[in-house]
Each structure stands twice: as structure tokens, then as C-alpha cells.
Amino acid sequence: MNFFDILSEIEKVDPEVYGRLDSRRSIFKHMSGVGQKLTAAALPLFVGAVFNKAYAQTPGSLAVNDVLNFALRLEYLEMYFYQQRTALTGLSSVNASALSLIATDEANHVKFLRGVLGSAAINDPTAAAFDFSGGKGTATGPFSDYRTNPVTYLALAQSFEDTGVRAYKGAAPISSVMANKTVLTAALNIHSVEARHASHIRAMRRAGANNSTPSQGVAVSPYSSAPKSWVSGTDGGGAVPGTTNAIYGAGNSSGAGTAANVTYLAEDNNVQGGVTLTTSTSPAFSGFPTTAFSEAFDEGLDVKTVATIANLFVVTGNNLFSVYL
Amino acid sequence: MSHKTLSGPQAPEANLDQPLYTPIKRRSFFMYAGATAGATALVLAGCKDDNNNMPGMVNVGTGDVGVLNYAYALEQLEADFYTQVRMGSYYTSSATAAEKQILDDLYYHEVIHRDFFKAAITAAGATPIKPLTTVYPAGTFSSKSSVLATAKAFEDLGVAAYNGAGQYITTPQYLYIAGKIVSIEARHAAIIRDLVKEGDFVGSDIVDIAGNSLEMSKAPSVVVATANTFLADGSKLNVSGLG
Structure with a gap:
């Protein structure tokens, strides 16, 4: 033996x-x-x-497979969302190509996470689990024209990508993830790809869906409809203020799905590692715009807060994300 | 070679924000230059049992503080780069409004990252590495293509570096902070790549699109092999204590 x-x-x-x-x-x-x-x-x-x-569960802390399955659920949400892009009208060809590229990445992430989890992976929730209109299955939610209207579609895309970035970031310091360097590195290598997607979707929104040079758009405060490629403050509430605010807000810092000694603050946080960052923190910061200090750092979210956001796009009766609530 | 430090394109005004550092760097340059011949035997002797402290190399150290200093070193490089970009002729005379807005933000963010690390390492009771002296090929800051190509190299390198070093961090809060910064670097990298070539935000040179669509992270030793080509003698990094 x-x-x-x-x-x-x-x-x-x-x-x-x-x-x-x-x-x-x-x-x-x-x-x-x-x-x-x-x-x-x-x-x-x-x-x-x-x-x-x-294999005895540590109370209050998620095992690595739970975290990986949570990531897989989010990747399914993104994968099925990008599969819905084909009926959009008024996208420039460079923007249509970019959405195809992102769709491929998300499908690859699903495949990768399923491979890592093996038999521990959740069942494929299928496209039927989601209602990207935000209508919980009625298809009449606040984003009901998302299939055809690129403004709505890209607002959702930005919301999902920014949520994904916050989710991976928030989960990385969970002890079971940190203890497995292979899983941690893979998670980080997905996290940065989601951030690249978020940056690009934001550029597309900034320049307009039919623009052929998306990198040349100019951001306009408060950055809801013409955002920077990074989150500035809380971006005026996000792509659809009033509906997307939670994506840029604070999370829960205790309970399951949080990391020890990590505080999940809103995106406008400007205190990092105990250091308050303002124009007077360093002589080199003199004259910097005050928004730069929170822009320079993304913030993470705990599993429960991410699940609450993602659950808005799951049909009533499906527990894909509600199991974490 | 060392002479690039003195005769290279780095204008004296590039260091106006750090006036105290320049005399120290020049003095140490002459010290190393003058001592080279006589010290060769000593250097070689030192290599036998410990090449971590070779003269002219900046050792980032070990453990969590080593990773923080490694990050601090890379942020110094980026912050210095964008500081010089904004004084160069591409930025001042030909950059578009969108390009200026992006390069301004990247300058702010990287300077904030740099001085944040210095403050955080000090606050943790550890010692930050010294300010590093950079070198760039002549003409780097005068054309759009060279500025953006260098920015792309630095931003992609930064992402690959943070992703590759995360596994060496043992304190959750430090890993969390590294995560907060790396996604900003990835956002930077994506828009810079788009400026170079529209739609190149997840190019196959940095993301494994044919396979798992994971970012291709890099080990510290691989990262510094590139970073050191932009650092002067006396400022080149030694990361042998990491991992």
C-alpha cells in the first residue's frame, strides 16, 4: 500500500x-x-x-472546491450571457469581434474549472437558469432589451465583468485557496483576464457601440455612461445607476465566503493596508485628482454579496446562487 | 552599461520629484565604477556562497516583505516611466485627448502604487528597497509607437509578475492588496494594448486563448530578466530569495 x-x-x-x-x-x-x-x-x-x-468542514470557511464551484457558477453566468450576443444590432465589427473573443474566454474558463473540479463540479445549470433581463424568469426586467440593444447589453457586460473581478479578488485570500498554490495561481490568472475584459467593455461603452476605434473614447464624469477603463469612485452607481450600485458598494466582512482579516469595502475606498492615501500622503501626490487614490485600487467582494448580485439574473426557483445566501 | 545612467535619455528634470536621490545614485555609480577592478576577486569570492548580495544588485529579500519589495520595484519602474512619458514629445505634442487622459491616469495610479508600497513596507516594520535608477533606449518618449510599446511591455509584465508571485504571499491581507493592484494593472494593460491595436486586450501572447484562457503568469526570475534591461547597473534586481 x-x-x-x-x-x-x-x-x-x-x-x-x-x-x-x-x-x-x-x-x-x-x-x-x-x-x-x-x-x-x-x-x-x-x-x-x-x-x-x-475532510471535516471548518465552520465559517469555504473549502477550496466550494470556492471553485462558486467561480464556475459565475463563469456559467458569463458564458451564457455572451452566447446571447448574436442578435445585437449596431455594433461595429471590431466590437462584435471583441465580444466573440470574450465569449471564447468565458467558455474556456467554464471548461477549465470543470476540469479542475472533476466529479466535484456542479451540474451545468444551462441557459434556462438565467434571465439576463433581471426579471427572474419573466424576461421583463430592467434590462429587457438586452438581446438587441447594445447599450443595454454592454451595460450588463460591464456589470458582470466588474462583479467577476471583485469576486475572484475577494475569494483569493480565503484560507483554503491560499493553501493550494496551484488553485490560487489559476484563480489569479482568471482574475486578471476578467479585469482585461472589464477594461475593454468599458472602452466600448465610452466610445459607443458602433465606434470602430473604441480605445479613443473620452471618459466623462460621473462615469456611468462613459466610464474610464477602471472604476472611479463608485462610478456614479455603475452602468445603470439605481440598479447596479451594489456592484460598486461594500460587501460583508464576516461569515462564510470571507477571508480572515480582510475588510470588503466599497470601490471608493482610499485606505489601503492602513495607509490613508490623499494628496498629502506623499510629496509626489501633490496636485493629483482626489479620485485617483481609489481608482488605483480595485476592491474585492465576499461570496455572499457576489451571490446576491448574481442571483438577480437567475430565474425564480433556481438555487444556483441562493445556496450561498 | 553604467554610462547609460549618465548619458541616457533620462533628463535631469525627470527626477525633480525626488531631488534627494540623484546625488546618492551618482555617488554610488562612481563608487562602483572606481572599485570595479579591485573588487572583482571579492565579487567572485562572494558568489561562491551567496550571490544574493552581489554589488550592483538590489536584493528584494525573502518572504512576504520580499514580495512587497518586488512589487515596489516594479511599481518604481512603471511610475518613473509614466513620469517621463508626460514630459516627452509624444505626450506633449501629438497624443490624442483620449491617450492623454489614459496616460495621465496611469501616471497617477503607478505613482500612487509606488509610494503606497514604500509607506506600507515601512509601516510593516520592514525596510523598503532603495529608489531605482532607470534606463530606456534613446527616443523612447518621442514617438507614440515606442511609448505605447514600452507601456504595453510594462503593464503586461506587471500583471504576469503579480499573478506569479501571489503564491509566495502568506498573509491574507497582503495577498488581498496585491489582488487590488493587479486588476488595475490588467485594466491598464488592456487599454494600452487596445491603443496599440484595437481589440488586442487579451492577445494570445499573454492569455492562453487556445487553451484555458488563463493569463500566462511569470516567475519572479523571468520577470526581472526583462525588468533589469530597464534598470541601471546598481539598480538591477535580485529576486533569488523569493519562492
């Missing part, structure tokens, strides 16, 4: 196995200590005890 072969096999379906165990080294220690005392017949009992301990 090779204990480490077992661990390797488990790692294929549960990338967190080493994180669940105290550490690889401590298993070595346990094994060498007990090896002399246990007979070969008793060894399976010992192994069973190790895993019973490892």
Missing part, C-alpha cells in the same frame, strides 16, 4: 487534499512515528483517521 499514491489519486479529483491534511511534511512525521507501532493490517485505519480529520 502506497500512501502517497493514494494522495496523488485523490489530488486528481480534489486539488485541496494536501491543504486539507496538515501538510505533506506532517504526514511524513506522523507516518514515521506510527510506522513502528502499527501493523500493516492497522494502517488503513490510521489512513482513514487522517482523512476523517482532513
Whole structure:
């Protein structure tokens, strides 16, 4: 019986196995200590005890597969949303190509996360789980013309991308994710791609859906309809003020789906790591616009707050996100 | 080589915001230049058991503080770059309104990142690395193509660097702050890439679009191999203590 072969096999379906165990080294220690005392017949009992301990849920903290499945749910939302782009009218060809590119990325993210999770992955919720009008299944929500109107569609796209960026950022410091460097690095490598998408969607909105040089639009305060490529303050409430405000607001900083010692503040936060950032913090900041200090940092969100936002686009009766509420 | 520090395109006014640093850098340059011949044997001897402290290299250190100093080093490079961009002839005479708005914001953000790290490292009871001296190829700041190509290289490098170093951070709050900054770098990178070529925000050179659509993160040793080409002798980075 090779204990480490077992661990390797488990790692294929549960990338967190080493994180669940105290550490690889401590298993070595346990094994060498007990090896002399246990007979070969008793060894399976010992192994069973190790895993019973490892798989007991830590109260208030999500296991890595829970976080990965949460990410997968968000990627499904994005994937099915971008599949709805084909009936849009009035998009420049460069903008249509960009949406195709993003659609490919989101589908790849779904595929990737399913591969990492293996049999632990949730079932495909299918397109029927979502109502991107925000109507909970009635298709008559505040974004009801999203299939054809690119202004509405891009407002939703920005909202989903910015939410995704905040979600990955907020989940990265959760202890089960930090304990698994492979998962953490993969999550970071998705996080930055979502941020690139967000930046580009914002450029498209800034210049206009039918514009062929989206990078040349000029941002206009309060940045709701002509946003910068980054969040400025709370962007005047986001793409649709009154409906999208929560995407730029504060989260919950305790309970399941939060990281230890992390405070989930609104996007206009200008205190980072205990350092208050204003024009007087450093001589080099003299004359800087006050909005620059919050713009320079994105903020994360906890799982529950993200789930609350995402749940607005799920049909009534589907628990895709409500399980986290 | 070192002479680029003195004769390169970095105008004296580029350092007006840090007047105290220039004399120190010049003095250390002459110190290293004068001591080179005699110190060669010592340098080689030092390499045998510890190449972390080679003269002329800036060692970012180890552990969480090492990662913070690594980030501080890269932010210094970016902040210095955009400081000089705004004094260069492309920005002052030919940039469009949109390009100026973007480059202004990037300048603000990177200077804020740089001085934030300096303050945060100090507040953590650790010692920030020294101010670094940069070098750029002649003419970098005079054409749109060279400014944007360099900006693209720096922003993409920054994203790949933060993503690659996240796994070395052990304190959740530090990882969270790195996450807050890397998505800004990614937002920067995307719009700069779009300025270079519309619709290139997730190019196949930085995102694995044919596979998983993950950003291709880079190890610190790979990142500094590029970063060091923009840093003068005496300011080149040693990241052997990370990871």
C-alpha cells in the first residue's frame, strides 16, 4: 500500500487534499512515528483517521472546491450571457469581434474549472437558469432589451465583468485557496483576464457601440455612461445607476465566503493596508485628482454579496446562487 | 552599461520629484565604477556562497516583505516611466485627448502604487528597497509607437509578475492588496494594448486563448530578466530569495 499514491489519486479529483491534511511534511512525521507501532493490517485505519480529520468542514470557511464551484457558477453566468450576443444590432465589427473573443474566454474558463473540479463540479445549470433581463424568469426586467440593444447589453457586460473581478479578488485570500498554490495561481490568472475584459467593455461603452476605434473614447464624469477603463469612485452607481450600485458598494466582512482579516469595502475606498492615501500622503501626490487614490485600487467582494448580485439574473426557483445566501 | 545612467535619455528634470536621490545614485555609480577592478576577486569570492548580495544588485529579500519589495520595484519602474512619458514629445505634442487622459491616469495610479508600497513596507516594520535608477533606449518618449510599446511591455509584465508571485504571499491581507493592484494593472494593460491595436486586450501572447484562457503568469526570475534591461547597473534586481 502506497500512501502517497493514494494522495496523488485523490489530488486528481480534489486539488485541496494536501491543504486539507496538515501538510505533506506532517504526514511524513506522523507516518514515521506510527510506522513502528502499527501493523500493516492497522494502517488503513490510521489512513482513514487522517482523512476523517482532513475532510471535516471548518465552520465559517469555504473549502477550496466550494470556492471553485462558486467561480464556475459565475463563469456559467458569463458564458451564457455572451452566447446571447448574436442578435445585437449596431455594433461595429471590431466590437462584435471583441465580444466573440470574450465569449471564447468565458467558455474556456467554464471548461477549465470543470476540469479542475472533476466529479466535484456542479451540474451545468444551462441557459434556462438565467434571465439576463433581471426579471427572474419573466424576461421583463430592467434590462429587457438586452438581446438587441447594445447599450443595454454592454451595460450588463460591464456589470458582470466588474462583479467577476471583485469576486475572484475577494475569494483569493480565503484560507483554503491560499493553501493550494496551484488553485490560487489559476484563480489569479482568471482574475486578471476578467479585469482585461472589464477594461475593454468599458472602452466600448465610452466610445459607443458602433465606434470602430473604441480605445479613443473620452471618459466623462460621473462615469456611468462613459466610464474610464477602471472604476472611479463608485462610478456614479455603475452602468445603470439605481440598479447596479451594489456592484460598486461594500460587501460583508464576516461569515462564510470571507477571508480572515480582510475588510470588503466599497470601490471608493482610499485606505489601503492602513495607509490613508490623499494628496498629502506623499510629496509626489501633490496636485493629483482626489479620485485617483481609489481608482488605483480595485476592491474585492465576499461570496455572499457576489451571490446576491448574481442571483438577480437567475430565474425564480433556481438555487444556483441562493445556496450561498 | 553604467554610462547609460549618465548619458541616457533620462533628463535631469525627470527626477525633480525626488531631488534627494540623484546625488546618492551618482555617488554610488562612481563608487562602483572606481572599485570595479579591485573588487572583482571579492565579487567572485562572494558568489561562491551567496550571490544574493552581489554589488550592483538590489536584493528584494525573502518572504512576504520580499514580495512587497518586488512589487515596489516594479511599481518604481512603471511610475518613473509614466513620469517621463508626460514630459516627452509624444505626450506633449501629438497624443490624442483620449491617450492623454489614459496616460495621465496611469501616471497617477503607478505613482500612487509606488509610494503606497514604500509607506506600507515601512509601516510593516520592514525596510523598503532603495529608489531605482532607470534606463530606456534613446527616443523612447518621442514617438507614440515606442511609448505605447514600452507601456504595453510594462503593464503586461506587471500583471504576469503579480499573478506569479501571489503564491509566495502568506498573509491574507497582503495577498488581498496585491489582488487590488493587479486588476488595475490588467485594466491598464488592456487599454494600452487596445491603443496599440484595437481589440488586442487579451492577445494570445499573454492569455492562453487556445487553451484555458488563463493569463500566462511569470516567475519572479523571468520577470526581472526583462525588468533589469530597464534598470541601471546598481539598480538591477535580485529576486533569488523569493519562492
